[in-house]
Amino acid sequence: MELKTNYQYTYFIHPFVIKEGKYQKYLLKMLKDKNCKLKIFQKEKDLKLYQYFLPKTREFLFSSFRYGNTKIKKLEELPIETRAALLSKNPCNIFEYTLKKDIQGKLEQTNGIFFRLQKIEIICFSTGICFLAMKTNIEEDEQFSNILNFNYKFRDINNKLIDLESYDNIRIQTDSFESTKTFQDFIYEITRAKCRCCKVKYRYRTLFNIFLCMCKSRILE
Amino acid sequence: MTLFSSSADINNYTLLPEEYENQYFYTYILNLYKKIYMRKIELEFKNPTKINSARKKFVEFTKNLWIQEITEDETGTLLNDKIQEVFELDFLYNQVKNKYDILYKELNFEKENKTTIFIMIILIISLILNIINFLMYFK
Numbered sequence: 504m505e506l507k508t509n510y511q512y513t514y515f516i517h518p519f520v521i522k523e524g525k526y527q528k529y530l531l532k533m534l535k536d537k538n539c540k541l542k543i544f545q546k547e548k549d550l551k552l553y554q555y556f557l558p559k560t561r562e563f564l565f566s567s568f569r570y571g572n573t574k575i576k577k578l579e580e581l582p583i584e585t586r587a588a589l590l591s592k593n594p595c596n597i598f599e600y601t602l603k604k605d606i607q608g609k610l611e612q613t614n615g616i617f618f619r620l621q622k623i624e625i626i627c628f629s630t631g632i633c634f635l636a637m638k639t640n641i642e643e644d645e646q647f648s649n650i651l652n653f654n655y656k657f658r659d660i661n662n663k664l665i666d667l668e669s670y671d672n673i674r675i676q677t678d679s680f681e682s683t684k685t686f687q688d689f690i691y692e693i694t695r696a697k698c699r700c701c702k703v704k705y706r707y708r709t710l711f712n713i714f715l716c717m718c719k720s721r722i723l724e
Numbered sequence: 725m726t727l728f729s730s731s732a733d734i735n736n737y738t739l740l741p742e743e744y745e746n747q748y749f750y751t752y753i754l755n756l757y758k759k760i761y762m763r764k765i766e767l768e769f770k771n772p773t774k775i776n777s778a779r780k781k782f783v784e785f786t787k788n789l790w791i792q793e794i795t796e797d798e799t800g801t802l803l804n805d806k807i808q809e810v811f812e813l814d815f816l817y818n819q820v821k822n823k824y825d826i827l828y829k830e831l832n833f834e835k836e837n838k839t840t841i842f843i844m845i846i847l848i849i850s851l852i853l854n855i856i857n858f859l860m861y862f863k
Contacts (some may be wrong), residue, residue, distance in 0.1 A: 509731040512741065516748060518760055555747040555800060559792045564750055609844075628779075632760050634753055637746075697824055 506647035512621065512640045513654055519694035521631040529633075531587035533598050533625065538543070542597040542624070543567045543575055566593040591629065598625040600693070616653045617642050625693060635693055725752055725807070748803055751794060754809045761785060761814045769823045779831075783826050790817065 521529050533539045544565040546553045553561065553568060561568060570578070578586060590596050602621035622638040643654055727744055729736035765785065768778035794804050808814065 509743065510737045511744075514745075516753070516756065520760075520764070549746075551743070552746050552750075552854065555795050555797055556750075557793055559788070560754070561792045563789065563792075564754065628757055630761055630764070632757055632764070633734075634756070636749075636753070708784055 506604060507645040507649065508647055509645075511650055513650075513657075515637045515639065515657060517635040517637075517690065517694065519633050519635065520626075521633060523631060526627070526629060526631050527587050527591040530590050530596065530627065531584060534583050534587055534590075535598075538601050538603070539598050539625070540601070542599050543570065545570075561690055563594045563596075566595065594629050596627045598627070599623070606661075614658075616649050618653060618657070635690065684721075747795075747797075747800060749846065751800060751804050752807060755792065755804065755813065757810055758789060761810045762813070762820050766816075766820050766823065769820070769827065775827060779827065780822060783821060787847055 534541070544552065544567045546568060549565075549568075552565070556564065567575075577591070581589070602620055604621065617643050618639050620637055621640050622636075624634075624636045624638075626634040626636060639653075639657065643652055725748075727740070729740060731737060762785070765778050765782050768774040768781070771778075793801075800831060
């Protein structure tokens with residue numbers, strides 16, 4: 504009896520901390536990155552989110568709700584350094600990161616579980632605590648066991664010893680990155696800011712917390 | 725945090741994933757943030773040079789984040805309470821609060837001590853001046 508799924512996704516969250524006094528420089532780096540875009544929340548577009556959170560929490564998490572169209576336009580017209588300075592005053596800023604696909608097409612599916620990185624968000628709090636959130640989705644695979652295997656494997660993707668742990672025989676692959684090494688480099692670039700002026704200090708152990716949403720179809724014989 | 729749902733109800737793979745991806749996702753992030761921030765403050769309490777700033781941060785955190793309700797949504801509140809329970813946020817908060825209370829009392833005690841010493845010095849100086857004045861008067 505095989506458990507199968509209709510639809511699923513998993514969010515992997517990687518917390519990291521920016522050294523005190525370097526937060527504005529980190530925001531500047533995010534704004535300068537062409538792959539990075541500040542996420543603006545608007546009442547008309549994100550009504551459910553607006554209605555769900557109470558005003559104080561909404562103000563804390565989504566400061567852009569109080570921006571009008573005029574203010575958003577003015578913010579975009581400002582020099583990038585001024586924008587970074589203004590945004591650093593917000594308790595929380597959320598950026599969306601768009602990945603460039605390095606490899607066209609899929610690798611052989613028989614080799615491993617093929618996944619896609621659907622979305623990447625960088626959630627930055629003014630205290631320096633930030634989160635790299637990655638939404639993954641397994642393509643063309645209904646097997647529940649593969650989802651579990653993938654989640655188990657991907658949790659340690661940032662672990663330098665991951666290549667040594669191939670005894671579990673679980674292979675994962677994507678068209679977004681060439682290899683685990685390039686993916687680790689990508690995480691390093693976001694969380695440790697390859698920037699001479701920006702000293703980022705990572706103080707806490709790497710935590711990968713899994714957040715999964717999945718629909719189960721009928722159990723097949 | 726995991727959600728399993730049946731495909732029998734169409735809302736389960738249309739509305740529900742969207743809810744989890746937005747409202748409940750940010751609820752989770754907020755609670756994770758609270759946990760990490762409290763750990764950070766706890767670490768700063770151990771550093772003598774950062775105690776004062778850590779105390780202010782703790783007060784601000786309590787005022788702006790800890791005591792605030794996140795949502796009026798019933799499911800959201802239940803979920804938030806569950807996440808707080810799993811992350812042991814109440815225990816962590818009480819731990820940090822105890823350290824804050826001890827440091828606050830110690831700081832107050834030191835301040836009182838300093839004030840007492842200052843008053844003693846002034847009294848001794850006044851006494852000395854009075855004695856000198858008295859002796860000069862009788863000369």
